[in-house]
Amino acid sequence: MADAVFARVAIVGAGLIGSSIARAARDYGAARQVAVLDASPQVMDRVRELGIADETSGEAPQALKGADLIIICTPVGVCGAVAETLAPHLEPGAILSDVGSVKGAVVAQVAPHVPEGVHFIPAHPLAGTEYSGPDAGFASLFQNRWCILTPGEDADPRAVARLDDFWTRLGAKVEAMSADHHDKVLALTSHLPHLIAYNIVGTADDFGEQTRSEVIKFSASGFRDFTRIAASDPTMWRDIFLGNREAVLEMLGRFNEDLSVLQRMIRRGDGEGLFAFFTRTRAIRRSIIAQGQDTAAPDFGRRKSD
Ligand SMILES: NC(=O)C1=CN([C@@H]2O[C@H](COP(=O)(O)OP(=O)(O)OC[C@H]3O[C@@H](n4cnc5c(N)ncnc54)[C@H](O)[C@@H]3O)[C@@H](O)[C@H]2O)C=CC1
């Protein structure tokens, strides 16, 4: 196997994403050592039982000693506080990164705490499931998935290239863009779909007992897919919507306008308009498949038990 990209990676927050990185870094030889730090003693116990890390003292000074890559894998709302706690233990030349689903808010929170000589390079792997915690993680999570890096304009290109190598070793396809652009794109492609799923499942839940049980009983694949997304972690998604408020509200405004157009077509019996609209959206799906970007979509994140 090729040389490891990093000597020691320290993962802070060992849930779905952190524990997947820990497993993958070892399985694919991306780091010689893996240290894990989590605020929850239960999570630390579970990490020890699972045997997915070399350093599990649960203390920052030990975990960060000799770490040349530190990745914050907590909900985005606490990234700033976490960075502040880690700061005194970060070694010069180390790369500090994260995996938050929102980038602008993370940069604003974390950047003020990054010591001189430490490279801060935010990242976001576009891979996950509706499950949380260290038991939900798996090494192949990032295979053939995008990982977006959002380095600042003055970031050291060598540090960016090393982080790119790390994610590539984990199986990801890496692309860089500005944090602002990331947040706009993800507001539409990830955050808005989650909001729609939370909303439609909430609407079904507001029906009376009889209708609600029939919704569950007869739930066809469309609604069932929404319930999977709406089962995603409440803390994580609260933080995402509050962290990407502006872009999400902008996309929601556009969405509502387009929905009103569809509503009017239905009210007016405009079959031609509906047909033209659905033909346009079908073409988008087909072009995604033609580009080979639908690698695992049919059962994205599902377990056999689902
Ligand atoms: N779940 C998903 O599908 C994806 C999540 N992300 C991002 O990854 C991050 C983590 O998400 P998950 O792994 O799904 O969450 P998770 O809930 O599975 O894990 C988060 C972990 O952080 C720990 N934690 C919380 N506060 C902490 C603190 N102050 N110090 C140390 N540890 C702390 C928790 O104990 C927990 O073990 C989030 O920022 C999320 O936006 C990114 C891509 C996909």
Ligand SMILES: O=C(O)C(=O)Cc1ccc(O)cc1
């Ligand atoms: O489970 C799903 O369908 C997801 O969309 C997972 C996911 C959640 C959050 C992210 O920032 C990236 C991926």
